Amino acid sequence: MPTDLNLPNSADQLYDIPAFGNVSFLHFTDCHAQLLPIYYREPSINLGVGNSEGKVPHLVGASLLQRFGIVPGSRQAYAFSHLDFYAAALAYGKVGGFAHLASLVKRLKAGRPGALLLDGGDSWQGSATALWTAGQDMVEAALELGVDVMTGHWEFTHGAERVLHVVRNDFKDKIAFIAQNIVRKDNADPVFDAYVIREQNGIPVAIIGQAFPHTPLANGEQFTPGWDFGIDEAHLQAVVDEVRKKGAQVVLLLSHNGMDIDLKLAARISGIDMILGGHTHDGVPVPSVVQNPGGKTIVTNAGSHGKFLAVIDFDVKHGRVADYRYHLLPVFSELLPADPAMQACIDRVRAPYQSLLQEPIAESQQLLYRRGNFNGTWDQLIVEALMQVKGAEIAFSPGFRWGTTLLPGQMITRENLMEQTAITYPDTSLVEMTGSEIKQHLEKLCDKIFNDDPYQHQGGDMVRTGGLVYACEPAAKINSRISDMSLNGQAVQAGATYKVARWGVGSAQSAGEPVWDVVEQYLKSDQVVKNHTPNVPRLIGVDLNPGFAND
DSSP: OOTTTTOOSSHHHHHOOOOOSSEEEEEEOOOTTOOSOBBOOOOSBOOOOGGGTTSTTOOOHHHHHHHHTOOTTSHHHHHHOOTTHHHHHHHHOOBOOHHHHHHHHHHHHTTSTTOEEEEOSOOSOSSHHHHHTTTHHHHHHHHHHTOOEEOOSGGGGGOHHHHHHHHHTTTTTTOEEBOTTEEETTTOOBSSBSEEEEEETTEEEEEEEEOOTTHHHHHOGGGSTTEEEOOOHHHHHHHHHHHHHTTOSEEEEEEOSOHHHHHHHHHHOOSOSEEEEOSSOOBOSSOEEEEETTEEEEEEEBOSTTOEEEEEEEEEETTEEEEEEEEEEEOBGGGSOOOHHHHHHHHHHHGGGHHHHHOEEEEEOSOBOOOSSSOOHHHHHHHHHHHHHHTOSEEEEEEOOOOOBBOTTOEEEHHHHHHHHOOSOOBEEEEEEEHHHHHHHHHHHHHHHHOSSGGGOOSSEEEEEESEEEEEOTTSOTTSSEEEEEETTEEOOTTOEEEEEEEOOGGGOOOOOBHHHHHHHHHHHSSEEOOOOOOOOEESSOTTOTTBOOO
16 A cells, blocks of 8 residues: 555645656546546445455445545545545545646656556547547547557447547557457457557567457447457467567556456466456555466556546566556646646637537536446436436436536536436437336346356446336345335336336437437426435345445
8 A cells, every 4th residue: 555645735745656667657547538627426335246245346435445544534535435525525626637637647757768658448438529529539638648558448339430540540650549359240350459569668568458348238239330349368368478479578458347357357367467457437546466377467447537547667677577566646636737738639629619518507406426336316317307308107327337426506517417428329218118027127237237257247337217116135146136126105017017218228229319408308497406316226235245335
């Protein structure tokens, strides 16, 4: 644990990290197109079950602070936990913002010659401007930031042609887009380079790319119809062996698997020094060290929304890593000046949309947040809107992990609304489902989160529900986790039919108005948002789970 973890009252105290060794990397991931400083509340429910219970990354609140020795009430407690979030946000301010991130990158690179900046993906989605420009605003920001290597996930929802166009044109000879686990369906040829080898201070280092392996299942096959994704252990091991034979003395996996998958992978693949992970948005201050047949692999995850920047320093001796240092630095906007060149880039890409972005829609009198295994106040607002506007008894909203936080008293602008809804498949629909179909749907989605095998985890949190009340036992087996479903105090009947409003289900969706129009109509019907209590299911068997905070 870094000794400076609880100190930061100034930029110098927090960000003057002494250089160490002779090879360095900077890593951020899952920024979800947030170019400006934001508020972002960490989850109060992030459950691990079975072998994952009580282990990283499934720790929240006081359990997380205690595990890592973080002082309650400190800046670091604000960054890494949800505790006293509103008061802490008022005290410590916003986080992230690419202009502030750029200042930190330059500050750290100044003492680390040749350091490489790695982007773990989910960078081109999550904002209005990223949607309206097909990610071009983020492409320009990445080039200005000096990203060297990236992999992807939500980038692919802009479509295969768009991603390839950026890689072959904007990124050519500047940013390497890598993914060892994406091949063409017709001939199994690789779509992207599997890795890059760079030399740092005379030492060859390899970065291997691992894109999100369940992209077609999570987002729909229509975006990348000719591509196959997967975890592909055998191919990954072959790639690791190949770069070692080519002389790589440091081997990193730039991963968008999610931390549970990375922990399992690290135990089964030999020759990777460190996995720089993303996808699950886990801000983990201390890496996990995993034993495998070839030695040890360090596993990390660097949070989300531009809120953190990881600093990795290796001391390489006699052709191998002898020691390392790791720091996960919160990007406190008020402690870092805005980099002028990056700020100019941001202003330029946002300028055509400024009036639309700032348009007020409603005032929020409560804390609006999303992240958590089961529900959040932003999600509750969305399902209430779906039910009211679409005339539904029940609403489903996807368990997306992206989305910023809004403090009480802030105005909900169009930009804020799009930060919760900006996807390329936003259509809403009203469908009829039987009680048995609803249960089957919930069971299937729950298994994608709590399956005993991490390789079956397909990303995201549990679908958010409006109207429907139920109980959930996460540690149970599939088809036994969901029970006691009710609607308006009456038990849901297996053979009865219910009107269900939903959005964000990809190619299975029937055409309807985009979800942001539905929510805007709902907000304008009563322009003061007062109270949306998250509809969290009654959770069974989690009272002592350190991934559960009942607040």
